[in-house]
Amino acid sequence: MDRRSDECLLGESSRQDAYDDPESPFIPMFRAKSLTPAQGRNRPLRTLCTVLAAVSLLSFAVVLLKPLSYWDIEDAPAHSAILNSQSYVRGPPTQGFRDNLRNDTNYITSWISAGWTNDVMTYGNLIYLALITGRIPIIAKFIPSHVDNSAPPFAFGEVIDVPRLSKAIGIPLLEWHEVKDSESQVVDDLGCWSVWESVQKQDPHPRGSPSLNWLKLDISWTRTPDWVKLTPPGIEDNHASFWSLATLGFPEARSNSLALTNHPSPQHEVSLPPDDQLLCFDYLYYVGAQNAWEWESDYSPAWRFVGQHMRWNASLERLADAHARRAMNVPENEPTPLYISIHMRHGDFRVYCNDFPVDQCFASLPVIARRVSEVQEELRTQKGIEVTRVIMTSDERDPEWWSEVRALGWNRVDYATERTEEIYGKWYPVFIDAVIQSNGAGFVGTHGSTMTTLARRRVESWHGGPTRVVKWGSPDADDH
Known part of the structure; x- marks a missing residue:
């Protein structure tokens, strides 16, 4: 039996690091709708409708004051x-x-x-x-x-x-x-x-x-x-x-x-x-x-x-949102902010570097930052929104690389500190990464990775977000 992972578009590859390929679920939101009294009814009925409308408006105000994930604005699916x-x-x-x-x-x-x-x-x-x-x-x-x-x-x-x-x-x-x-x-x-x-x-x-x-x-x-x-x-x-x-x-x-x-x-x-x-x-x-x-x-x-x-299970969506909020240090009483998600796959892709050392093979952080800037500009000009938050997901294990990521002001989910595997199980870092990637207002990914392919497709389809794919393999691979 062929046990290779087939996890990239460049060809069949060896087993990939467990943290490289995740996804995200849907959190339904139920909106309150105000009631309009029908005309031509008797006074008691109008009074009753007025009371119901007031209650509805009060309920709606409570909903507005409750912190919501920024993607919760979609209508809940009619499961009936x-x-x-x-x-x-x-x-x-x-x-x-x-x-x-x-x-x-x-x-x-x-x-x-x-x-x-x-x-x-x-x-x-x-x-x-x-x-x-x-x-x-x-x-x-x-x-x-x-x-x-x-x-x-x-x-x-x-x-x-x-x-x-x-x-x-x-x-x-x-x-x-x-x-x-x-x-x-x-x-x-x-x-x-x-x-x-x-x-x-x-x-x-x-x-x-x-x-x-x-x-x-x-x-x-x-x-x-x-x-x-x-x-x-x-x-x-x-x-x-x-x-x-x-x-x-x-x-x-x-x-x-x-x-x-x-x-x-x-x-x-x-x-x-x-x-x-x-x-x-x-x-x-x-x-x-x-x-x-x-x-x-x-x-x-x-x-x-x-x-x-193929949208996410709601409980998984909520769990991923909680991880993302803690990664961005969002206070409990504030909604989840818009962010740009990144997926940089290194791990097993090293075998495709050929004669280039890894630091010249994979795209540098400044190159990735340029792609992030392009996504930010597109969000600014086409949607009129300013997105400054960035969440990096990657199978990279070099502490120095992650220090440079933090120096850019970008965030990551620290699964060890979160004790995610210990509390929820070994699958969850994979799933949560995927959810976070798919919920970006925009997305930047790695050329050749199917995980990037799905994250890009989801951001474009689910959120109408701009996306970019970073090329790699040589020092100037992503020049454009």
Whole structure:
């Protein structure tokens, strides 16, 4: 099994530092609305309406005096209209997953085996594939590829606001622990498609995932046809096509492809065709509609129809906001100020420096500051707001570098002082960094990092904020 993290757009890389790839949640705010007495009613009714209006105005004044995060101004999502995912399974989680699938419903699933940010993108691709195949996605927990392996898997819905996502995209979403009992020891047989074998030549096996062990699934893999590859055969690239994969969820393409290479399952040694009701693929990180690395492009269908709606779980949002406020020394009675977020990835990117020493390879702080100034100017001229606060997130461990960051007047979250891992768990520095990055009024990131890609997309889509990406690799890489 290929265990590399695939955590950058420059190519597959080694495991990244745990603090390099995070995200952020949505804090709903409920606004009070004043009442207007209807005309033509009797005096008691007008009096009652006047009283109600006064109470409403008083409530609204209280809301105004309460310190709020600066992004709390969005309307709260109307969760009452959300599709109930539980109506798409037979009942509570069962020992074997198939016992909980409805006979009149088709599903789709896949698994993850990269860094956390890439896993978020993989699930975005899975959900988009569910949309175009008319199936319900079943999403497994995040696995600790970016944190200590002793950390337990983390539920998708504890990071992402699933009800809000479901409402936005118009389909229900299921999580594996809602379908199959997480404590079950039943090993389920399942036939799935192996995309990995068809899109690359270095590894002649399906792409494995630790998720399969957690879920107690024994997979019999069938290689997908070569025509699922997005790019022509002569081009070395690992991407498959969304619509080519989608055809395998329909009877004709599926039946025409069943004679391809099949691998018996490793435990029970059974050979099964790809399941018709639960369409499943080994790995969906490398998938595009038109080009490779599409999450970098504004037209990306996976981003437009799914990714931008993957907002944060509200409790995670509040926790990240509290960390950001303490990092900026904001008094309790004041709202969270606007800030510019930065993501500077160093860590494993050192392997791409080639013959350049690190201090000449990575962008210097003055170069990064120039990009911050550009974002500040754009906020000033296009939005009429002055943003002076800056929060740096980075996997850099050099104390001198961080001293220089502080000398610029920029802030950082000190997770050791906060005792974040000790109090909340090993996953949380990763998540909080990502939330803070996504909540910047503007953003500056690192070229080639998928974590930067998602942070940039979120700031642009969620807040209409300006963004910049700093180039690196040589002393003058970011000259412009």
